[in-house]
Amino acid sequence: MSETTLERGDLVEIDPIEPLQTPPIRPTLRSVVPDDPWYTVRLAGFAVFVIAYSAWFVKKGLIIDRISVGISVFIFIVIGHLGRPLRRWAWLVFDCLCYSVMWFCYEESRGWADRAGFELQVFAPRNIDRFLFFGNDPNVVLQRHFYNPKVIHWYDKVASTTYFTHFIFPVIAIAVVWVTSHREWARFMKRFASLLIVSCAMFVVLPTAPPWMASSKYHILPKLARHTGRGFTSLGLKGFVNSWQSALDWGNAVAAMPSLHSAFALFVPAFFLPRIKPKWLKAIVLCFPIVMLTSLVYFGEHWVIDGLVGWTLVGLSFLFWGWQERRSLRKQADRARAALGLGDLAFVQSVPA
Amino acid sequence: MRVRPSQVRHILLDDSFINALLATDAPQHDAACQLYRTLVDNYQMGSDRLYGLSTVLGDLPTEFRRNALAPLIRLNVARQHRVAAARMSTNFTPAAALSLVMMRRERVKVVATAAHTYDALDIEVLSVADAVPMTVAEPVPVVGADADVVGGHVVGSDVVAAAAVSSGSESTPVPRSTDGSSPTEP
Numbered sequence: 001m002s003e004t005t006l007e008r009g010d011l012v013e014i015d016p017i018e019p020l021q022t023p024p025i026r027p028t029l030r031s032v033v034p035d036d037p038w039y040t041v042r043l044a045g046f047a048v049f050v051i052a053y054s055a056w057f058v059k060k061g062l063i064i065d066r067i068s069v070g071i072s073v074f075i076f077i078v079i080g081h082l083g084r085p086l087r088r089w090a091w092l093v094f095d096c097l098c099y100s101v102m103w104f105c106y107e108e109s110r111g112w113a114d115r116a117g118f119e120l121q122v123f124a125p126r127n128i129d130r131f132l133f134f135g136n137d138p139n140v141v142l143q144r145h146f147y148n149p150k151v152i153h154w155y156d157k158v159a160s161t162t163y164f165t166h167f168i169f170p171v172i173a174i175a176v177v178w179v180t181s182h183r184e185w186a187r188f189m190k191r192f193a194s195l196l197i198v199s200c201a202m203f204v205v206l207p208t209a210p211p212w213m214a215s216s217k218y219h220i221l222p223k224l225a226r227h228t229g230r231g232f233t234s235l236g237l238k239g240f241v242n243s244w245q246s247a248l249d250w251g252n253a254v255a256a257m258p259s260l261h262s263a264f265a266l267f268v269p270a271f272f273l274p275r276i277k278p279k280w281l282k283a284i285v286l287c288f289p290i291v292m293l294t295s296l297v298y299f300g301e302h303w304v305i306d307g308l309v310g311w312t313l314v315g316l317s318f319l320f321w322g323w324q325e326r327r328s329l330r331k332q333a334d335r336a337r338a339a340l341g342l343g344d345l346a347f348v349q350s351v352p353a
Numbered sequence: 354m355r356v357r358p359s360q361v362r363h364i365l366l367d368d369s370f371i372n373a374l375l376a377t378d379a380p381q382h383d384a385a386c387q388l389y390r391t392l393v394d395n396y397q398m399g400s401d402r403l404y405g406l407s408t409v410l411g412d413l414p415t416e417f418r419r420n421a422l423a424p425l426i427r428l429n430v431a432r433q434h435r436v437a438a439a440r441m442s443t444n445f446t447p448a449a450a451l452s453l454v455m456m457r458r459e460r461v462k463v464v465a466t467a468a469h470t471y472d473a474l475d476i477e478v479l480s481v482a483d484a485v486p487m488t489v490a491e492p493v494p495v496v497g498a499d500a501d502v503v504g505g506h507v508v509g510s511d512v513v514a515a516a517a518v519s520s521g522s523e524s525t526p527v528p529r530s531t532d533g534s535s536p537t538e539p
Contacts, residue, residue: 026475033457034440085431183426275358326399332423333397339420340374342390 038083045079061238064167066103073175080179091182102193109200110252113207120254121208122218125303132304139211140222142298147225152234159295160231163261166292170264173271187321188271194317195267199258199310208257212300224300259302263310265292270318356400363402364392364463364479366425367452368409373467373481375417381467384481388465392479396424404428404461406452428455445470 053072056063063069074096081092129138146155174192178185215221232238266289276282293307336342366374366389373385395401405425410418430451437458438450445453449470456464456476464471465479472478 026473028475029453029457032441032445032474033453034437036437036458083433085429085433087429087431277357277359329397329399329424333393335420335423336393337390339417339423340386340389342386342393 036083042079042082045082046076049076049079057237062164062167064164066107069167069171070100070103073171076175077178080175088182095178095182095185099189102189102196106196106200109203110255113204113252113255116204118205118207121206121257122214122220125208125257125305126211126214126220128305129303137211137221138297138304139215139224139300142294143224143300146298147227149225149227152231156227156231157235158231158291159298160229161235161237162265162288162291162295163228163299163301164232164237166261166264169268173268187325191271191314191317191321192267194320195263195313196260198313198317199260199263202257202309203252203255206257207252207254208303208306209254210256210301210306211297211303213253215300226300228299228301256302257306258310258313259293259296259306260310261296261302262289262293262307263314265289266311266314267317270314356398361400361402362395362463363404363459363461364465365404365406365428365452365456365461366392366422367464367466367468367470368406368448369467369470370465370481371405371409371413371422374421375413379467381481385467388479388481392465393424402426404455404459406430406455408448408451428459428461430455434458444473 063072077092077096081088126137130136133141146153170192174185174188177188209218211221212224212226215224269285269288273282273285276285289311293302293304296302296307297304370385370389373379373381374389376382379385392401392403396403403425405422405427407427407429410422410425410427413422434451434454437454438447441450441453449468452464453471453474455461463477463479465481467481469480469482472480
């Protein structure tokens with residue numbers, strides 16, 4: 001290989017640099033399809049709703065009574081349907097009817113429970129709890145070790161706040177799912193309604209005295225404090241109950257079995273769990289129902305067995321509807337295969353390309 | 354195996370794909386059936402969710418709709434969707450424009466098709482259009498001014514039109530050399 005000595009002033013031939021060949025940029029769906037003009041309106045509506053709800057929460061308290069909750073959910077959903085086709089609105093009306101009927105039946109079941117006259121369970125849940133905890137009453141043990149009537153500890157605040165999330169978490173979940181996907185909403189509500197129906201049936205057939213009642217009225221437990229709202233109010237928060245609640249108050253004090261607080265606390269995370277990717281976040285989310293049940297037991301609101309039965313019903317509801325949905329998918333897929341003669345893999349592979 | 358909801362593919366079966374499924378004499382019928390079988394298997398496993406437009410499904414025989422297309426979720430086309438489709442570029446046929454509008458509004462990311470309509474877009478396309486080779490049976494005697502002759506095949510506006518008619522779809526753009534010389538055969 002010959003070497004050439006270059007001197008100052010020599011001209012050097014340099015290969016021209018070819019311009020970089022970049023693949024053509026293909027337009028995205030977003031750039032081709034015009035924007036939905038109502039999208040911004042809905043976003044603005046949601047922003048206004050969140051501000052108004054927060055202001056109400058700070059000024060008047062957390063909305064607790066079912067009718068006020070129903071109204072706030074309705075407003076949220078209407079905002080989510082602004083600018084949607086008429087058919088979606090028709091579905092909304094139908095959904096609202098089903099939703100209202102579900103809650104009406106739930107409230108009515110309390111009256112049925114009173115009229116049905118099934119024997120009140122007082123000793124059985126206590127005995128089961130004692131069996132589960134080697135002869136100890138968990139309500140009593142928790143209050144003895146952690147409850148101090150003169151001091152509100154941090155865990156009182158955590159427990160009380162957890163208790164009150166029952167009034168907003170499921171509702172927020174329902175509203176968000178309702179607005180984002182009607183299909184997912186139907187999946188959610190099938191499970192939710194099943195849980196409510198079975199729970200109501202149990203309230204009628206198996207009226208159960210909660211621990212605070214077993215203590216104060218039947219004296220089968222040492223004195224229990226019912227200090228549910230103490231931690232919540234110590235944070236400067238309060239619950240908002242409108243006056244119409246008193247007219248519609250069919251409260252059933254002996255609806256302890258199953259615990260819907262525990263059930264809902266598991267239900268919402270369980271529904272969204274497949275959407276959560278990080279395992280640590282899944283673990284945290286699954287701690288929530290445990291914290292809820294511990295809080296309920298600590299406040300003397302429920303027996304442990306109430307919470308366990310609530311969780312079991314959630315599990316059964318998910319198992320049943322999961323099975324039902326898989327079955328439906330299989331049947332539809334089989335019909336499609338049969339109609340097009342696609343059932344046999346060998347047949348399909350033999351089809352010439 | 355359980356599928357995470359975020360991994361579920363939402364797939365629109367467009368009119369050309371459904372027509373290819375329905376018409377047993379269509380050139381892409383076998384390929385469409387084969388792809389549809391895979392989609393139905395995935396649907397059963399929960400990894401794919403299949404959609405069809407109400408404008409397309411409404412025109413089909415009820416028997417076919419209820420059985421062969423049982424897995425399809427109906428996307429109802431409303432007036433606002435038609436208006437949005439009408440406002441779109443004229444590069445798309447009205448049916449394709451409507452499909453694209455519905456895909457965006459319903460967050461459907463994938464389209465199964467028997468045409469080349471969506472090739473120019475940055476979306477996932479499951480196409481059976483290439484299953485039918487675009488060959489010309491006889492040389493076209495009259496070649497347009499913008500046509501080229503490559504390896505005995507005529508590639509140009511007339512042939513593109515002929516291929517589009519024969520396969521019921523639009524043509525694939527012919528690859529062109531970047532140095533400005535005549536196009537090479539694919």
